Amino acid sequence: MRSVRNGLIALLLGVGSTLAQADAGLAAEVAAATQARMQAARDAVLPYVVSIFVVREDAVQGRAELRVSAGSGTIISRDGHVATNAHVTENGKRFRVVLADKRELSAILVGEDALSDIAVLKIRDVPDAGFPFAHFAGENKLQAGDVVMAMGAPWGMAHSVSQGVVNNPERLLLSLFQDEADYEQQLGQNQPTARFYAWIQHDASISPGNSGGPLVSMDGEIVGINTRGNSSGGDMAFAIPAPVAATIVADLIREGTVPRSFFGFGVRSLKRSGFDRGVLVSSVIRESPAALAGLEAGDRIIAIDGEAVTVAEPEQVPPFLRAMTERRIGSPMAVTLSRDGLERKAKLVSTTYPPDLGHDLEVKAWGVTFTELTPNVARSRYLNRDVGLLVTGVLPGKRVATAHPPWLVGDVVHAIDGKPVGSRVDMQALDLDNGGAAPRRVVEIERNGAQLLSVLDAKPVRDEDKKLRELPKAWIGIETQPITATTAALIGGPATGGYRITRVYDGAPAAKAGVQVGDVLTALAGSAVPVSGDIGDEPLQQRIREALLDEPLQLDLWRAGKLIQLGVAPLAAPAPVSSLKSRTIDWLDLGVRNIGFYDRVARSIAADSKGVIVDNVASGGLAGLAHLATGDVILRVDGEVVPDVDRFEQLTDRKSRRAGTPLSFLVLRGSRTRLLYLDAEWEMGR
Amino acid sequence: MKSIFRGMVVALAAWLLVPCADASESDDETRAVFAHLLKTHADSIVRVSFVIVSAYGGQEQRQESSVTGVIVDAAGLVLVPKLVVDPSFPGMSRMSADQKMSFKLESRDFRVYFAGQDQPFEAEALTTDADQGIAWLRITAANAKLLKPVDLKQRAGADPGTAYYVLERLEERYGNAPIVSWGVIQGSVSVPQQAHVGTGAAGLAFNAEGEVLGYVSVDFDESDSAATTTRQNPRMLLTSAARLASATQRAKSLLDSE
Numbered sequence: 001m002r003s004v005r006n007g008l009i010a011l012l013l014g015v016g017s018t019l020a021q022a023d024a025g026l027a028a029e030v031a032a033a034t035q036a037r038m039q040a041a042r043d044a045v046l047p048y049v050v051s052i053f054v055v056r057e058d059a060v061q062g063r064a065e066l067r068v069s070a071g072s073g074t075i076i077s078r079d080g081h082v083a084t085n086a087h088v089t090e091n092g093k094r095f096r097v098v099l100a101d102k103r104e105l106s107a108i109l110v111g112e113d114a115l116s117d118i119a120v121l122k123i124r125d126v127p128d129a130g131f132p133f134a135h136f137a138g139e140n141k142l143q144a145g146d147v148v149m150a151m152g153a154p155w156g157m158a159h160s161v162s163q164g165v166v167n168n169p170e171r172l173l174l175s176l177f178q179d180e181a182d183y184e185q186q187l188g189q190n191q192p193t194a195r196f197y198a199w200i201q202h203d204a205s206i207s208p209g210n211s212g213g214p215l216v217s218m219d220g221e222i223v224g225i226n227t228r229g230n231s232s233g234g235d236m237a238f239a240i241p242a243p244v245a246a247t248i249v250a251d252l253i254r255e256g257t258v259p260r261s262f263f264g265f266g267v268r269s270l271k272r273s274g275f276d277r278g279v280l281v282s283s284v285i286r287e288s289p290a291a292l293a294g295l296e297a298g299d300r301i302i303a304i305d306g307e308a309v310t311v312a313e314p315e316q317v318p319p320f321l322r323a324m325t326e327r328r329i330g331s332p333m334a335v336t337l338s339r340d341g342l343e344r345k346a347k348l349v350s351t352t353y354p355p356d357l358g359h360d361l362e363v364k365a366w367g368v369t370f371t372e373l374t375p376n377v378a379r380s381r382y383l384n385r386d387v388g389l390l391v392t393g394v395l396p397g398k399r400v401a402t403a404h405p406p407w408l409v410g411d412v413v414h415a416i417d418g419k420p421v422g423s424r425v426d427m428q429a430l431d432l433d434n435g436g437a438a439p440r441r442v443v444e445i446e447r448n449g450a451q452l453l454s455v456l457d458a459k460p461v462r463d464e465d466k467k468l469r470e471l472p473k474a475w476i477g478i479e480t481q482p483i484t485a486t487t488a489a490l491i492g493g494p495a496t497g498g499y500r501i502t503r504v505y506d507g508a509p510a511a512k513a514g515v516q517v518g519d520v521l522t523a524l525a526g527s528a529v530p531v532s533g534d535i536g537d538e539p540l541q542q543r544i545r546e547a548l549l550d551e552p553l554q555l556d557l558w559r560a561g562k563l564i565q566l567g568v569a570p571l572a573a574p575a576p577v578s579s580l581k582s583r584t585i586d587w588l589d590l591g592v593r594n595i596g597f598y599d600r601v602a603r604s605i606a607a608d609s610k611g612v613i614v615d616n617v618a619s620g621g622l623a624g625l626a627h628l629a630t631g632d633v634i635l636r637v638d639g640e641v642v643p644d645v646d647r648f649e650q651l652t653d654r655k656s657r658r659a660g661t662p663l664s665f666l667v668l669r670g671s672r673t674r675l676l677y678l679d680a681e682w683e684m685g686r
Numbered sequence: 687m688k689s690i691f692r693g694m695v696v697a698l699a700a701w702l703l704v705p706c707a708d709a710s711e712s713d714d715e716t717r718a719v720f721a722h723l724l725k726t727h728a729d730s731i732v733r734v735s736f737v738i739v740s741a742y743g744g745q746e747q748r749q750e751s752s753v754t755g756v757i758v759d760a761a762g763l764v765l766v767p768k769l770v771v772d773p774s775f776p777g778m779s780r781m782s783a784d785q786k787m788s789f790k791l792e793s794r795d796f797r798v799y800f801a802g803q804d805q806p807f808e809a810e811a812l813t814t815d816a817d818q819g820i821a822w823l824r825i826t827a828a829n830a831k832l833l834k835p836v837d838l839k840q841r842a843g844a845d846p847g848t849a850y851y852v853l854e855r856l857e858e859r860y861g862n863a864p865i866v867s868w869g870v871i872q873g874s875v876s877v878p879q880q881a882h883v884g885t886g887a888a889g890l891a892f893n894a895e896g897e898v899l900g901y902v903s904v905d906f907d908e909s910d911s912a913a914t915t916t917r918q919n920p921r922m923l924l925t926s927a928a929r930l931a932s933a934t935q936r937a938k939s940l941l942d943s944e
Contacts, residue, residue, distance in 0.1 A: 397795030
């Protein structure tokens with residue numbers, strides 16, 4: 001009996017073992033298949049993902065500043081079109097893309113659409129065979145829990161891949177704690193993606209730099225364009241769904257813009273309204289098609305073109321608004337309204353959807369930056385008029401900051417010397433950066449609803465190259481340390497103490513007079529110099545500075561236990577660095593100066609070495625983009641030795657340079673030389 | 687009894703009145719000094735606006751500010767504190783070389799506002815005297831009629847206990863009105879330089895007669911010692927009028943060398 005039982009156990013164990021082996025085999029098979037699928041999906045898109053480097057120009061405190069930013073994108077056509085985010089290309093002046101094979105290519109902006117946060121770049125030089133490219137998914141089939149991969153360049157680290165799952169394939173960012181109208185108002189600020197479109201919420205890690213990169217399904221299709229994430233990494237990210245992105249991208253490639261209809265009314269859902277059908281009109285923009293048709297805030301739209309409409313919940317608002325914008329521009333729309341319990345009919349004819357944001361511009365000579373007013377900007381700022389130039393930055397000390405009255409950020413300029421201005425073109429016509437015609441300008445400004453007149457001096461402000469000089473004073477070329485009486489007794493010095501010479505500069509008056517390191521100075525011109533402690537020799541240096549130039553100055557020195565007297569003829573102190581000849585190279589936003597005595601001492605630069613010292617690199621300027629830094633010693637420009645600032649100015653003269661060639665700088669930073677380049681493309685248009 | 691009582695009342699009244707009379711006399715004197723100083727020197731006192739540009743790590747900030755300046759020469763020299771043209775802050779000298787390389791602090795866009803003029807005059811920094819804590823601006827295109835300099839030859843010595851007066855010109859929001867502040871010289875020092883130590887206002891110091899005593903500047907301890915963690919309060923140093931006049935002459939000579 002026992003043997004039978006043992007046999008059964010052995011059989012069961014054998015079967016169990018066989019089954020376990022089968023399970024393990026199946027798991028390995030599944031893992032291999034999953035891995036193969038992921039690899040296939042990765043290989044369908046990752047080779048076409050690019051890093052994007054943008055030289056952008058942003059208005060900062062009244063001046064346009066250049067800076068380099070980065071994002072991601074995907075090649076989506078044979079012709080080299082790259083899909084990315086509008087907030088990646090925003091304010092971009094120059095674009096470069098880095099392909100998977102490390103090629104860095106120049107690109108141009110085809111179009112950008114702030115409302116969807118989609119933009120398209122095009123690589124300039126397309127090879128004969130074209131570019132291989134990735135594909136958008138035709139429809140949004142994603143479901144919560146589906147595995148997705150985010151690809152791009154987080155923090156600029158190219159061709160990175162992270163993995164996660166879809167948390168919600170149609171996420172609308174509606175806060176439980178905000179009124180719907182607040183939400184819509186905030187959307188007007190910047191890339192209001194979710195005004196019309198739901199996002200894909202997922203948890204594949206994305207960071208700054210991933211923007212514009214693809215979200216990829218296990219089928220190897222682009223299912224979304226990553227647009228928002230946590231700046232600290234985190235596990236909540238959002239992507240624009242592929243069907244939306246593909247449509248917008250196609251519009252941008254075809255027309256450079258996205259055609260949308262505009263009716264000029266906002267809506268809110270019926271939530272908490274007590275109504276059970278229709279949609280409420282929350283706002284009507286002045287002089288819009290809706291206003292012309294007689295719509296009023298508080299109306300309830302119950303039918304459009306004869307078909308009943310109901311927007312019961314906030315989540316239904318974006319699709320409704322989107323449907324409005326997708327109607328053909330100029331087409332009529334018949335609306336049935338309920339107002340005061342009565343039904344009314346209205347006919348609206350759409351116009352082209354106005355841009356959310358206007359162009360930015362800078363008047364450098366005046367120290368001011370503007371943005372063109374648009375209806376949306378005017379609405380978000382509660383302005384009465386939607387044409388004008390909104391002041392976005394004022395540079396302290398410049399013309400508009402010292403106008404009468406001074407301008408403030410938020411002012412709207414409507415006219416200059418009686419001529420209406422509302423666009424970049426209007427301002428360019430006045431040629432203000434070159435002084436224009438009038439020495440003084442009378443400017444009409446709107447501030448908090450009041451219409452002000454401001455007078456400003458229109459002469460361009462000169463940026464002086466003159467450096468601050470310290471008053472010339474006597475100098476004999478020594479450094480010393482104070483020696484108190486106690487210390488002097490220990491080292492065999494004079495009983496009163498004094499100032500021990502620690503350095504004698506070569507060629508200085510003290511050196512010529514025979515002063516040596518180790519001498520202890522006790523008196524100047526027969527007058528004892530008090531020692532106030534063992535920190536700092538200012539009392540002595542002060543006395544020296546007060547001496548007369550070129551008149552002999554007697555030094556009482558203690559040397560080897562004996563008092564000696566030497567006569568020194570003081571010279572004017574070497575020019576302090578602040579007074580050395582300098583130049584400002586405007587187009588580079590760079591200040592340089594000659595090398596001086598104290599530079600050579602501080603940096604151990606040989607007396608006969610040549611170069612100029614970088615005094616100032618304005619933030620956001622071309623010199624900054626070339627990575628020049630304050631304190632650099634520029635030794636050569638384009639291989640030519642730089643002896644002084646005059647030569648430097650010649651070598652960097654923009655007019656005599658061949659267009660399209662990079663500018664190279666050999667600089668000494670610390671103890672090492674560096675070769676830096678200014679990309680020729682960056683300076684174009686600057 | 688009545689006369690005794692009356693006598694006591696009179697004595698009490700006299701006792702009470704004496705200090706009042708002294709205070710009133712003192713007030714009268716002060717009023718007279720202020721009036722005299724304003725009458726004599728207010729036209730030489732101007733308001734100077736400027737912009738401080740600071741940059742660190744590529745981020746630039748600009749801040750507009752203003753101080754009182756004094757016309758000290760008919761060539762358009764304006765005396766201001768050194769910090770106006772060469773701004774710094776306590777501890778700046780202890781910045782590391784790397785910090786200094788990426789840090790910038792400078793003043794620019796100087797404008798001089800004269801009383802009664804609605805348009806300022808542009809000025810540029812001419813030179814500084816770090817020892818005295820002063821600097822000179824030069825008005826680039828001044829209206830000669832407006833330039834009424836303080837005569838630095840009209841000067842006097844000072845001793846501990848001497849009261850001094852400083853004229854200031856207020857900001858535009860107060861209509862650029864002139865006011866008088868004062869201080870007192872507390873003592874003298876010979877290190878780190880020959881100077882008086884004072885307390886009170888800073889700026890060009892006059893005595894009650896309107897003679898120049900010198901310039902009172904704020905002296906920060908910029909020594910590089912570890913003791914700076916127990917930094918003493920900044921001191922007000924008055925350097926002599928003779929030294930100020932000499933330095934101003936040398937500053938003026940720079941104009942000729944340009």
